[in-house]
Amino acid sequence: MxxxxxxxxxxxxxxxxxxxxxxxxxxxxxxxxxxxxxxxxxxxxxxxxxxxxxxxxxxxxxxxxxxxxxxxxxxxxxxxxxxxxxxxxxxxxxxxxxxxxxxxxxxxxxxxxxxxxxxxxxxxxxxxxxxxxxxxxxxxxxxxxxxxxxxxxxxxxxxxxxxxxxxxxxxxxDADHHDLVLGITSHLPHLIAYTIVGTADELEDDIKSEVIKYSASGFRGFTRIAASDPIMWRDVFLNNREAVLEILQRFNEDLTAMQRAIRRGDGAYLEDVFTRTRQIRRQIMEMGPEGYPNPKLMRRMDPEENPEE
Amino acid sequence: MxxxxxxxxxxxxxxxxxxxxxxxxxxxxxxxxxxxxxxxxxxxxxxxxxxxxxxxxxxxxxxxxxxxxxxxxxxxxxxxxxxxxxxxxxxxxxxxxxxxxxxxxxxxxxxxxxxxxxxxxxxxxxxxxxxxxxxxxxxxxxxxxxxxxxxxxxxxxxxxxxxxxxxxxxxxxDADHHDLVLGITSHLPHLIAYTIVGTADELEDDIKSEVIKYSASGFRGFTRIAASDPIMWRDVFLNNREAVLEILQRFNEDLTAMQRAIRRGDGAYLEDVFTRTRQIRRQIMEMGPEGYPNPKLMRRMDPEENPEE
Incomplete structure (x- = not known):
């Protein structure tokens, strides 16, 4: 070729x-x-x-x-x-x-x-x-x-x-559109994962060791993402600043609303968001095999996914 | 028995x-x-x-x-x-x-x-x-x-x-200690995942369909967590309010620092955090087989994990 x-x-x-x-x-x-x-x-x-x-x-x-x-x-x-x-x-x-x-x-x-x-x-x-x-x-x-x-x-x-x-x-x-879409699907999730693992890293040593021990309860998946190449990701954020900051702004607003709902004990708000988010998962799983012609390879490449679901 | x-x-x-x-x-x-x-x-x-x-x-x-x-x-x-x-x-x-x-x-x-x-x-x-x-x-x-x-x-x-x-x-x-540790390892990660998938859910339809299409770039793992039972998780946040809000506060501070670093183009800060977070992943992977005597079952139960790494 x-x-x-x-x-x-x-x-x-x-x-x-x-x-x-x-x-x-x-x-x-x-x-x-x-x-x-x-x-x-x-x-x-x-x-x-x-x-x-x-x-x-x-x-x-x-x-x-x-x-x-x-x-x-x-x-x-x-x-x-x-x-x-x-x-x-x-x-x-x-x-x-x-x-x-x-x-x-x-x-x-x-x-x-x-x-x-x-x-x-x-x-x-x-x-x-x-x-x-x-x-x-x-x-x-x-x-x-x-x-x-x-x-x-x-x-x-x-x-x-x-x-x-x-x-x-x-x-x-289009390059600009790419940067926005990936800002949402990839850059923001990486930023969030790095942040949450960083937050855990600053805990006192005894609590940190327990966080590691009980990581399977949710934290573990974040650490996989937060183990990605530091130089590559530093450069991503420095070079897609605008799109990342824009989508981060939306995320921050939503997180503040979530925080307020917890503080006020607003169960209806929480339940509504938690119910809506299930839809997106369903759509992604429905899309399944198309994007992944080979489930065996998918397992290898995308270890956070279970192709059997 | x-x-x-x-x-x-x-x-x-x-x-x-x-x-x-x-x-x-x-x-x-x-x-x-x-x-x-x-x-x-x-x-x-x-x-x-x-x-x-x-x-x-x-x-x-x-x-x-x-x-x-x-x-x-x-x-x-x-x-x-x-x-x-x-x-x-x-x-x-x-x-x-x-x-x-x-x-x-x-x-x-x-x-x-x-x-x-x-x-x-x-x-x-x-x-x-x-x-x-x-x-x-x-x-x-x-x-x-x-x-x-x-x-x-x-x-x-x-x-x-x-x-x-x-x-x-x-x-x-101790019950209090449990609630703090799980607030970090489980409740905060779920809250963050729900929030980020919720943020994506509110995007315009055409961008949302692309987010789903390219979800494998990081977003996908969050959707798995954000597909958890809404009622159960609503109740978790309402009943572990104090610990969740405390750890959320720390996370927010760290996210603000990250945001500031991106805005100012402070690559050294980003690289430092991204390098530190790798350590925690390493410790979790080292702990590996102990917590998971049966890798086959682990694969089934913890689909985001790849026991072969």
Whole structure:
């Protein structure tokens, strides 16, 4: 499908992409680049790339597809380094959870013949690093592409074919809209989970040990989310500030109303909210198999879910 | 072990207890009581009790162990009805997620020879009703007992033996302390999950459908918690008001600090919190097999968890 693919950043997503490329033979040559020498050594040891290099800039030479699998905060610096070395007519993509700021940071830097097709695979685990990757991570998962109006269709088609080769299902979306939707479905839940686990972390030691002991009563699920990569998530919040703050504002209002209902003993209000929220769960479960063609993989990738319900 | 056990309330916990009693032959006779005639009909159909009755008061006659498996808001009314019919030297227990208010509501009503041994099994699913019960629900899970200082040791031993017969591991705790610890590990996470799913529920229809579509990015886990029984949870918040409001206050302060950090672009603050929260996850995972002797059951009972990590 591609002559040569370069993946920059050998974290969970980058290394999983490497496994996908090997599994489906998507490229004749795979270059893995990472500024961290230790990570490069690990990737060489794992042996899933043809070339492993810490030289980001030159890693892209001659590649027809380059994917920046780095936190959004590193995107500008990476794009700046590679832009002069990108092959004519090549396609550049990324995997960030925020899309508007990627476009703003990268598009002005690119030579005219190079196309940017931003991508966001809705997949992940709370584990990080090149050992965490596996070929099935994207199977049956959504990957959202947010090309700008002027992006050549050919480039979008190439990135679509690439992600379908990785097992994903493609959706096209406007970058701003993506950032709002993901702000609700992903960024706010992560912020809340980080906060609640942080609150627990500041408890006195004896209570904290009991919180850990009895975590199965609800807290445990939050700790899984709050174990996600700190750098990646720091960058998400710094780069999707507006959407996150807007949805956080709504959440805060709703939490204040909840707090007031508890203080006043307003059982009717609580019961009403708790009844409405069941509907959304039902809709998600009904959607079930469509989004997840393979329940076995779903179990592996989305450990908080029970496909049997 | 017991001559006759009465379980009042045939929801998830009550029906699971019935299955446990049958599995381990914990009683010669099992009486299932529920005020709801439809529920009684369902229980008769499922056939897991010797006697099924809507007459709460008389259902306890001659039983040496009575368990109120009803929401905490219904405890006072149930205790009032059954108190005059409780057998001398019998033991009364419950399964509520809040313990202090159960003791306050029930102890003054009981004849002197009847002992109250409050119990809280840390187990559950988001499903409700008599069909939702299964015998393995409590296997390898904690059950916290919160007897008062004056409770006869014999009664505590009986309830301990009962829960161990149901597969649970026993822990003794002061009722107030229980309510604080569970306020953190269970009540606050449920409140937050209900709130965030409620916030999403109020979005415009087109965005809401996308939130459902891309729920796998974090939101989905919250919807599972927010699908829990509305009445039970309404009562939890009304009956553990003080502890929940106190811990909510801390959470709010932490969330405000997070919000401020995002607004100001304070990446160092975010990274620091996100790094600290990983520790708690690590401690919980280290504790792993101890709390969960049977990974297969754990998978079934705690679907948000992946025992393989």
């Amino acid at each position: 591609f002559e040569k693919i370069t993946i920059i950043g050998m974290g969970l997503i980058g290394s999983s992409l490497a496994h996908c490329i090997n599994r489906a033979k998507l490229a004749n040559k795979l270059v893995a680049a990472d500024v961290n020498e230790d990570v490069c050594a690990k990737v060489r040891e794992l042996g899933f790339a043809d070339v492993v290099t810490p030289d980001i800039a030159k890693s892209v030479i001659g590649s027809d597809l380059v994917i920046m699998a780095v936190p959004v905060g590193a995107i500008h610096a990476v794009a700046e380094q590679i832009a002069p070395y990108m092959a004519p007519e090549s396609v550049l993509s990324d995997v960030c959870s925020v899309k508007k700021s990627v476009i703003d940071a990268v598009e002005p830097l690119l030579p005219e013949s190079v196309s940017l097709v931003p991508a966001h695979p809705i997949a992940g685990t709370e584990h990080s690093g090149p050992e965490a990757g596996f070929a099935e991570l994207f199977d049956g998962r959504w990957c959202i592409l947010t090309p700008s109006a002027g992006t050549p269709i050919k480039a979008v088609e190439k990135v679509t074919a690439f992600w379908e080769g990785c097992g994903a299902m493609i959706e096209l979306m | 017991f001559e006759k056990i009465t379980i009042i309330g045939m929801g998830l916990i009550g029906s699971s207890l019935a299955h446990c009693i049958n599995r381990a032959k914990l009683a010669n006779k099992l009486v299932a009581a529920d005020v709801n005639e439809d529920v009684c009909a369902k229980v008769r159909e499922l056939g897991f009790a010797d006697v099924v009755t809507p007459d709460i008061a008389k259902s306890v006659i001659g039983s040496d162990l009575v368990i109120m498996a009803v929401p905490v808001g219904a405890i006072h009314a149930v205790a009032e009805q059954i108190a005059p019919y409780m057998a001398p030297e019998s033991v009364l227990s419950d399964v509520c997620s809040v313990k202090k208010s159960v003791i306050d509501a029930v102890e003054p009503l009981l004849p002197e020879s009847v002992s109250l041994v409050p119990a809280h099994p840390i187990a559950g699913t988001e499903h409700s009703g008599p069909e939702a019960g299964f015998a393995e629900l409590f296997d390898g899970r904690w059950c916290i007992l919160t007897p008062s200082a004056g409770t006869p040791i014999k009664a505590v031993e009986k309830v301990t033996a009962f829960w161990e017969g149901c597969g649970a591991m026993i822990e003794l705790m």
